[in-house]
Amino acid sequence: MMEFINPSYLVALCFLLGALCLWLNKVSFRLSGFAAISGSFAVLLGQFALKGVGSLSYLFALMCSTIGLLVVGYSWAYFKKEPDRFGQFSLFLFAFFGSMLGLLYSKDLINLFIYWEMTSLTSFLLVGFKNGSNKAREAARTALIITGGGGLCLLAGLILLGIENGTYEIAKLTSGSTPAAILVLLGIFTKSAQFPFHFWLPKAMKAPTPASAFLHSAAMVKAGPYLIILLTPIFWTNELWSIGLKSIGLISGLVGGYMAITKRDLKAILAGLTISALGIMCVMGSVYNHAALKAFLVFLMAHSLYKSILFMGAGILDKQFGDRDIFRLSGALREYKPLLVIFVIGLGSMIGLIPFMGFVAKELVLKSIEGHWLLFPVCLVFLFYGVAAIRILYPLISKKPKKVVKKLKFSFYCAPIIGAATTLIFGILPGFLNKLVEDSLGEVGVAQKVDLHLWHGLTTAFILSVAIILCSLLISWFMALKKYPEQSGVSETLYDAFWRNVRAYSGKTVSAWHRSGTSLYLYIFFGFALLLVGGMFFTYWRPVVPNVTQAPTYYEWSTGLLVAGGAILALMAKNIFIGVVGLALSGYGMALLFIMFSSPDLALTQFLVETMTVILVCFIFIRFPTKVPRRGTKRTLVNLAVSLGVGALSIGIMWKVLSYPFSSAAAEYYLKNAYELGHGKNVVNVAIVDFRSFDTLGEAFVVFLAGVGVASLFRLMPGYNKYRGK
Amino acid sequence: MGTLIIKVASKYLIAIILLYSLFMFFRGHNYPGGGFIGGLAAATAWSMYGIVYKASGIIQERLEPSKISAFGLLVILISGVVGLGSHTFFKGVWFKVGPVKLGTPLLFDAGVYLVVFGAVVNIVSYFEESFKWK
Numbered sequence: 001m002m003e004f005i006n007p008s009y010l011v012a013l014c015f016l017l018g019a020l021c022l023w024l025n026k027v028s029f030r031l032s033g034f035a036a037i038s039g040s041f042a043v044l045l046g047q048f049a050l051k052g053v054g055s056l057s058y059l060f061a062l063m064c065s066t067i068g069l070l071v072v073g074y075s076w077a078y079f080k081k082e083p084d085r086f087g088q089f090s091l092f093l094f095a096f097f098g099s100m101l102g103l104l105y106s107k108d109l110i111n112l113f114i115y116w117e118m119t120s121l122t123s124f125l126l127v128g129f130k131n132g133s134n135k136a137r138e139a140a141r142t143a144l145i146i147t148g149g150g151g152l153c154l155l156a157g158l159i160l161l162g163i164e165n166g167t168y169e170i171a172k173l174t175s176g177s178t179p180a181a182i183l184v185l186l187g188i189f190t191k192s193a194q195f196p197f198h199f200w201l202p203k204a205m206k207a208p209t210p211a212s213a214f215l216h217s218a219a220m221v222k223a224g225p226y227l228i229i230l231l232t233p234i235f236w237t238n239e240l241w242s243i244g245l246k247s248i249g250l251i252s253g254l255v256g257g258y259m260a261i262t263k264r265d266l267k268a269i270l271a272g273l274t275i276s277a278l279g280i281m282c283v284m285g286s287v288y289n290h291a292a293l294k295a296f297l298v299f300l301m302a303h304s305l306y307k308s309i310l311f312m313g314a315g316i317l318d319k320q321f322g323d324r325d326i327f328r329l330s331g332a333l334r335e336y337k338p339l340l341v342i343f344v345i346g347l348g349s350m351i352g353l354i355p356f357m358g359f360v361a362k363e364l365v366l367k368s369i370e371g372h373w374l375l376f377p378v379c380l381v382f383l384f385y386g387v388a389a390i391r392i393l394y395p396l397i398s399k400k401p402k403k404v405v406k407k408l409k410f411s412f413y414c415a416p417i418i419g420a421a422t423t424l425i426f427g428i429l430p431g432f433l434n435k436l437v438e439d440s441l442g443e444v445g446v447a448q449k450v451d452l453h454l455w456h457g458l459t460t461a462f463i464l465s466v467a468i469i470l471c472s473l474l475i476s477w478f479m480a481l482k483k484y485p486e487q488s489g490v491s492e493t494l495y496d497a498f499w500r501n502v503r504a505y506s507g508k509t510v511s512a513w514h515r516s517g518t519s520l521y522l523y524i525f526f527g528f529a530l531l532l533v534g535g536m537f538f539t540y541w542r543p544v545v546p547n548v549t550q551a552p553t554y555y556e557w558s559t560g561l562l563v564a565g566g567a568i569l570a571l572m573a574k575n576i577f578i579g580v581v582g583l584a585l586s587g588y589g590m591a592l593l594f595i596m597f598s599s600p601d602l603a604l605t606q607f608l609v610e611t612m613t614v615i616l617v618c619f620i621f622i623r624f625p626t627k628v629p630r631r632g633t634k635r636t637l638v639n640l641a642v643s644l645g646v647g648a649l650s651i652g653i654m655w656k657v658l659s660y661p662f663s664s665a666a667a668e669y670y671l672k673n674a675y676e677l678g679h680g681k682n683v684v685n686v687a688i689v690d691f692r693s694f695d696t697l698g699e700a701f702v703v704f705l706a707g708v709g710v711a712s713l714f715r716l717m718p719g720y721n722k723y724r725g726k
Numbered sequence: 727m728g729t730l731i732i733k734v735a736s737k738y739l740i741a742i743i744l745l746y747s748l749f750m751f752f753r754g755h756n757y758p759g760g761g762f763i764g765g766l767a768a769a770t771a772w773s774m775y776g777i778v779y780k781a782s783g784i785i786q787e788r789l790e791p792s793k794i795s796a797f798g799l800l801v802i803l804i805s806g807v808v809g810l811g812s813h814t815f816f817k818g819v820w821f822k823v824g825p826v827k828l829g830t831p832l833l834f835d836a837g838v839y840l841v842v843f844g845a846v847v848n849i850v851s852y853f854e855e856s857f858k859w860k
Contacts, residue, residue: 012807138799388848389750479747499859601763608763608766612769612773615770615773616850616853619850620853680755680757681755681756682754682759685754685760686755686831688762689838693806694806696838697802697806700838700842703795704795704796704798704841707791707792707846708792711852714852714853714855714856715760723859
């Protein structure tokens with residue numbers, strides 16, 4: 001195996017691919033699709049050339065990029081009817097793909113967190129992709145608030161972990177405390193849609209189906225299980241960790257299963273099943289031994305495969321019939337034989353039929369908890385799967401379809417067919433995965449030889465498995481095909497009520513504080529400054545003498561007078577433009593002072609900024625009458641008091657600052673290293689563009705935002721559209 | 727504002743200010759100057775052009791200052807990413823071409839120049855142009 005690529009290159013490649021697809025799509029839809037598919041193929045191939053990557057990350061990343069390739073191919077066919085939007089979709093999809101790979105390949109807790117939040121953000125974009133629809137936007141917001149908020153809990157947990165261990169490197173972590181465990185668990189549960197945060201996932205089904213097939217089956221929701229298996233060696237001794245995972249996992253397993261057999265929307269059923277499967281993963285991940293974690297990994301891979309092909313199948317039905325209600329879609333699969341194959345393999349793998357991959361996974365799960373009390377609830381969850389499978393499949397093949405059927409193109413069902421074939425191959429020959437699973441388990445400290453087989457003989461697990469399937473058939477007879485009314489769960493209702501109230505209160509707060517008119521803001525701002533800073537000043541008042549050694553020279557005096565004179569002119573002016581001139585005089589005088597006190601950079605900037613300010617202020621005042629309006633005496637007195645106070649405060653602060661000895665350590669460092677490290681003689685500039693360039697990035701972003709913000713304010717003016725329209 | 731004097735004078739002034747802005751930009755490494763100042767100076771020149779010749783609409787359409795500003799941000803990010811290869815984000819990387827030392831800080835400064843230029847021209851030209859849809 002060639003080993004020469006750094007994982008970060010693959011992450012960067014994903015982002016570049018997204019931009020490339022967006023750009024190419026303006027030229028040609030086909031070209032863009034070609035770039036997307038070959039690009040994601042390159043990402044998949046790139047996985048085989050990585051160096052220095054842990055097996056666990058490798059297993060997850062390989063799974064993600066395999067399904068990523070399938071999904072990209074599928075999305076190209078999915079967007080054939082609206083080719084204009086494909087570029088944007090691929091941009092988001094690849095951005096997500098890159099963030100996910102970054103998450104999986106992170107070796108550092110903070111790095112992991114950043115990518116974790118990036119997957120939340122990109123998933124927000126993907127879920128709200130149909131941004132014309134209010135429901136899609138609402139769903140995207142919900143997903144972002146829940147996963148992003150959980151991410152913040154995770155951040156706190158990770159920082160706690162880092163402090164406790166003295167390092168943020170994942171490989172060097174040794175122990176974790178209970179608070180850290182709780183916070184990390186909150187992150188995991190929100191991301192993996194576990195009870196009581198599960199409701200964002202069914203809502204997120206408003207996303208275009210390719211996104212669901214990727215995010216909500218194989219990639220984003222699997223970040224939680226990834227973190228579980230990554231941190232289990234650290235946390236497993238913690239009671240709360242394992243109890244939390246087990247209880248929440250089981251509740252979610254059952255709640256998800258219940259959702260699956262009561263919903264009518266095909267994608268919502270699949271979402272319920274995903275919640276439930278993730279619950280089982282949580283349960284398996286809480287048991288720290290070889291058998292359980294092996295079952296965890298195999299079950300996770302099997303789930304990713306079958307769930308993504310089921311989603312893709314659902315998407316095809318949605319596109320062909322324009323409907324996702326299983327009862328209105330009755331008989332749909334009779335017309336499309338390839339789709340029938342996809343659904344049978346997907347659902348078969350889900351309930352664990354021979355010879356699909358799901359069977360191997362289910363056997364392992366049941367075997368690893370044989371004789372444990374967990375066996376009973378887990379069997380119950382699997383029972384739900386059987387019922388849900390019948391609920392999906394039976395209506396779809398029962399009657400002739402009512403609607404006229406459109407022809408199904410090969411390119412559309414190509415990707416899910418490949419996925420189905422993979423499910424079959426890994427079911428018959430699971431031995432391909434031996435090494436990968438073995439190495440990954442070695443990494444979390446439960447190394448043992450792994451030898452996966454399809455057929456284990458007539459074990460207890462097998463008998464149980466058969467019994468579950470038979471039972472679920474029996475139950476299906478009674479309850480699988482009923483049309484239950486749509487209802488929202490308790491946690492969803494609470495969440496909605498909470499945000500309704502927040503919106504109402506924030507509206508009231510805003511209208512209480514934001515009166516139009518700048519003067520009120522200035523009063524508030526300066527008032528608080530006077531109160532807080534001035535208060536501090538008086539509490540800690542001690543008479544001090546500034547150590548000023550030089551008396552000001554005559555030109556310093558006169559420039560000072562110019563500054564003051566300009567300000568007074570601005571105050572006294574009857575014509576507003578005279579006032580502007582006064583302000584400008586004051587500003588230019590400041591620039592002169594800067595020159596005198598040897599900061600030419602500052603002076604240059606001040607000159608230019610002053611010039612731009614004059615231009616802009618003129619633009620504003622040209623719209624108003626030139627005569628300065630006179631305020632009443634009372635108002636003038638208040639203004640005078642506030643401004644005198646603020647002036648006195650600034651003088652006081654300067655006075656105090658000058659009385660302290662001047663520390664030149666930072667200045668000396670810069671003077672010494674500016675030329676050696678930064679190769680520049682101008683220390684100020686070297687500091688701006690080199691030493692402190694990250695700060696400058698932030699400032700540049702603020703400048704950019706100001707430009708865009710002003711532009712958008714102008715575009716809101718009533719006449720703008722008419723003007724553009726002419 | 728379109729008097730003859732300012733129209734004729736601005737022709738020369740704009741050229742001089744633009745040259746001055748480039749001068750300031752390149753000078754910034756060793757002497758006072760730099761991307762921010764250079765960008766502001768160039769923005770002054772373009773604003774003058776827009777105001778004197780009533781060309782802000784054309785500047786909006788053809789120059790697309792907001793895009794220039796965004797492109798500047800991209801340049802800054804790229805100059806930061808180059809450092810990833812050697813050590814960390816935003817670490818300066820230097821190449822020696824003969825006696826001249828070139829490095830990512832120059833690229834970074836160019837990005838700052840573009841951001842400031844684009845943002846200020848954007849604001850000023852919107853102000854100027856907005857009189858037409860008042």
